[in-house]
Amino acid sequence: MSVITLENLTKDFGNGRGIFDVSIAVRKGECYGFLGPNGAGKSTTMRHLMGFYQPQSGKAMIEGLDCWGDQKHIQQKVGYLPGEIAFPEDMTGKSYIRMIAKMRGMKDFSYEKELEDFFEINPAIELKRMSKGMKQKIGIILSFMHKPEILLLDEPSSGLDPLMQNKFIDLMDQFKKAGTTILLSSHMFEEVERTCDRIGIIKNGKMIREVDAKELRHSRLKTFRMECEDETDLERILGKFPEAECNMTTHSVILSLPDSRINDLIAVLAGCKLRFLKEEKHTLEEYFMQFYGGDAND
Amino acid sequence: MISLPILIQDIKSNFKFWMAFTMVLCLFMTVMINVFTPATIGSLGAATNGTIVGNLLGGTSTLIGFMANSFYTLMAIIFPMLYSIIVGNRLVAEKVDHGDMSGLLSTPTKRITIVMTKAIYFICSLVLMWTVVCLLGIGVSHIFQQDELDLNTFLLMNAGCLLFHLAISSICYAASCIFNYSKLSMALGGGITLFFYVVSMIVKLSDDLDVLKYLTLNTLYDTAKIIEGEGYGANFIILTCIGILLYTVGITVFCKKDLPL
Numbered sequence: 116m117s118v119i120t121l122e123n124l125t126k127d128f129g130n131g132r133g134i135f136d137v138s139i140a141v142r143k144g145e146c147y148g149f150l151g152p153n154g155a156g157k158s159t160t161m162r163h164l165m166g167f168y169q170p171q172s173g174k175a176m177i178e179g180l181d182c183w184g185d186q187k188h189i190q191q192k193v194g195y196l197p198g199e200i201a202f203p204e205d206m207t208g209k210s211y212i213r214m215i216a217k218m219r220g221m222k223d224f225s226y227e228k229e230l231e232d233f234f235e236i237n238p239a240i241e242l243k244r245m246s247k248g249m250k251q252k253i254g255i256i257l258s259f260m261h262k263p264e265i266l267l268l269d270e271p272s273s274g275l276d277p278l279m280q281n282k283f284i285d286l287m288d289q290f291k292k293a294g295t296t297i298l299l300s301s302h303m304f305e306e307v308e309r310t311c312d313r314i315g316i317i318k319n320g321k322m323i324r325e326v327d328a329k330e331l332r333h334s335r336l337k338t339f340r341m342e343c344e345d346e347t348d349l350e351r352i353l354g355k356f357p358e359a360e361c362n363m364t365t366h367s368v369i370l371s372l373p374d375s376r377i378n379d380l381i382a383v384l385a386g387c388k389l390r391f392l393k394e395e396k397h398t399l400e401e402y403f404m405q406f407y408g409g410d411a412n413d
Numbered sequence: 414m415i416s417l418p419i420l421i422q423d424i425k426s427n428f429k430f431w432m433a434f435t436m437v438l439c440l441f442m443t444v445m446i447n448v449f450t451p452a453t454i455g456s457l458g459a460a461t462n463g464t465i466v467g468n469l470l471g472g473t474s475t476l477i478g479f480m481a482n483s484f485y486t487l488m489a490i491i492f493p494m495l496y497s498i499i500v501g502n503r504l505v506a507e508k509v510d511h512g513d514m515s516g517l518l519s520t521p522t523k524r525i526t527i528v529m530t531k532a533i534y535f536i537c538s539l540v541l542m543w544t545v546v547c548l549l550g551i552g553v554s555h556i557f558q559q560d561e562l563d564l565n566t567f568l569l570m571n572a573g574c575l576l577f578h579l580a581i582s583s584i585c586y587a588a589s590c591i592f593n594y595s596k597l598s599m600a601l602g603g604g605i606t607l608f609f610y611v612v613s614m615i616v617k618l619s620d621d622l623d624v625l626k627y628l629t630l631n632t633l634y635d636t637a638k639i640i641e642g643e644g645y646g647a648n649f650i651i652l653t654c655i656g657i658l659l660y661t662v663g664i665t666v667f668c669k670k671d672l673p674l
Contacts, residue, residue, distance in 0.1 A: 165519065167672040190521040197519075197674065201512030205426050211516070217418040218520035257516065 116179070118143050118265060118296040123173035124163060134159050134320040136173070141298055141313075146291055148311030148328070149300035156320040157300035158198045161269045164298070165195055177265060191219075194263035198270045198300070200254040208238030208245065208253050212260070219261050227260040234282065247274040255283065259290070266290065266297045272306055284310055336371040338395040339380070343368065348387035355383045369395070416522055416530045423534040427500050431538050434496040438546045441488040446553045449479045449561075476554065476561040477570065481636035485570060486617075490610060490631065493542065493578045498603040500538070501585025504531045505667065506598030515674035528590060528667045532660050535586055539578050547571040569639050576652040577634040581606050583659035590663035593673055606630075630655070 117140035127133040134156040141147040149157050162168045163175040166186040175182040177189045202211055212227065221227075231238060234252045245253070251274040258266065266287075272280040287297065287310055301307050307314055308328060316323045343349055343366045352359055352368055356379075359370040372380060384392070505528065508514040517527055547568065554562040588602035613631035616622055626632040633652050638644040 162672075162674065165515075165674075167515070167518065167674050169669075169671060186518070187521050187523050190519060193519070195515075195519040197512070197515050199512055202516065203422070203426065203508075203513045204511075206422070214418045214422060215516060215520055218416060218517070218522055220521075258519070 116143070117141055118145075118178055119147070119164065119298055120176040120179075121160065121163075121173070122176070124160065124170055124175055125172045126159060126163070126168060127171055131319065134163075134317075137317070137320075137322050138173075139315055139322070139325070141296055143296055144291070144294045145313065146287070146297040146299065146311045148307035148314040149298060149317060150302070150304065150307050150314050151300075151317035152302055155302075155317045157302075157317060158269055159320075160317075161195075161198070161267055161298075161300060164267055165193075192264045194258035194261065194266045196254050196258040196266075196268045196271050198273075200250050202242040202250065202253065204243040205241075207241050208236075208249075211242060212238060212253070212257060215257055216260065221261055226262060227256060230256045230260060233286070234279065248276065248279070251275055252279070255286075259286065262293075264295060266295055266299075268297065268299045270301055271299060272301075272303075280306075336373055337377075338369065338371040339392060340395050341368050341370075341384070341392040342366055342390040344388040344390060348389075351387060352383055355379060366390075414526055414529050415533060416526050419517065419522075419527060419530045420534055423504065423531060424538075427503060427534075427538070430496060430500055430503075431542065434492050435542045435545055437492050438488065438542070439549050441484060441492075442546055442550050443553050445480060445484045445488075446476070446550065447557050449476050449558060475563070476558050477563050477566050478640060480567075481570065481640055485574060485636050486613075489546075489574050490577075490613075490634075493539065493574075494581055494606050494610060496542070497535075497539070497578065497582040497585045498599070498606060500535065501582060501589045501602050502595060502598050504535060504586070505589040505663075506592050507589075507595045509593050509672060509674065510595040512674055514672065518672070518674065524668045525664065528664045532586060532664060535582055536579060536660075539582055540575065543571055543575040543578070566640060566642070569645070570636065573634050573636075573639055573645060573649060573652075576649055576656070577630070579656040580630060580633075580652045580659075581609075583656040583663070587659040587663035587666075590667040591670075593670075 119139070119141040121137050121139045124137045125133070125135050127135070132154075137156070137160060139147065149160065151157055159168065160175075163170055164177060164182050166182045166184070166189070169183045177193065180189050182189060202208075206214070216224065216227065234255065236249060236252045236256075238253055238256070242250070242253070251272075255271065258268070272283055275283060287299075291297065291310075297310075299307065299311060311328050313325065314328050315325045343352070346363065346366065349361050349363070349366060349368065352370070353361060356370055356372070359368050361368050370380070505514075508517075514527075518524065550567065550571070551562070551564070554567075584605055585598075585602035588605075589598045592598040592601065609629040609631050612625055612629040616626045616629070616632075630652075633648040635645060635648055638648070
């Protein structure tokens, strides 16, 4: 049985904004990634799952309970990290954590303390004095401290430095091992690719495709940019990879290839004199253009 | 139906407003009671007779009559009104607009529990404000104006004022629950109540403008009738009904609306 279920969920805000006919089913213990550009409808979907929005048509359910109306029961098991974190300005982080814990009926604070140490944060200062990253950490503590069975994370690593992003991914792995069901939304391909088992791609409020993360990981092309000292080297690369884009004046080469051909590239480059070699990061759009051709735009 | 952590946080977070407005009221109460001497009022009445100021003051020679036309038409109306406008907005709309309402709603607490708790805080804070002001008034007149105060009328005057402010607070609270934007809640809650106040002032300027009294809630707090000792009962009941109705509307709307959190 699926833990998180959306059935033909629709909410039309007019002017083409909103979500339309979104259906997903997340199994117990699965980590589902919700991937899409800004304004695609990720947060709107999350808000339905939190019971903040009433579906126009369709259904949002968690463990078989309707998200609009059965909040009290659902929230006991859910940890939610909002996309735009906002805290009361006139409290310290500590007193806010205590207050939310009290509202959850939590008595044991040992795990909460553990999380504070894990993220190296001292919450005993005023929330309004905190930086974006610190607020994000407080938000993460608030959504994880009661060890929820289900996690709804809306762009969880925004505002965190790379070190903390890695720590956060470790934390998610711990929860995954413990059997937690996770729904994570992001506009960053890497974040979703690293943590999720299944990925749903949403654009303009519509689900475009659902893919297995493994499939995506191995079949996609990686793009490298390099610059050679000599023209002869350019020709050697072109000889082996005719699809490469070369610029004869700057001696630069842009080359996209699947993981299976990476060793061929290394073999050719071994005989070349390179100025530099780097992998080009793709935008979400580009990834899906190459993965599905023109499909990403429908 | 009540969440203790939310109640405590609301008390803490709005305490400075409650304290400030209560102290201002206490200060004016003390000053106005002190100022009163039947002789000065008599001469003031003669000097302003027939003028606009005379209409505003109304002219009366008892302590309660003097208070009714000064404190209870000006300070006792405007200051708690400002408290209601500010705090009413802070309790709900500002939390939705700013986004920190989502923290409360991600705990296993129903929406109705949250808004009921906040409504109860709002009502109790006004009751407490008037209890403090009323007790202080009794104390101060006992010291400075011995045997001048008609205690029964004074208590009724304060009870009426409290009911009036509960009705005002219900307007602000309903606006706060209905709108997701702080500025809209302020515009409606503050706009309507301040409009009432301004109209009630204009009505006093001339008898020709008497018809305007139907445009303002302040008409229902009729100090003259309270002093006469009759005819105020219906007004009190209407004020109470408005309060109950608008608090209910606010709570119901909040429980059913979409929250952009």
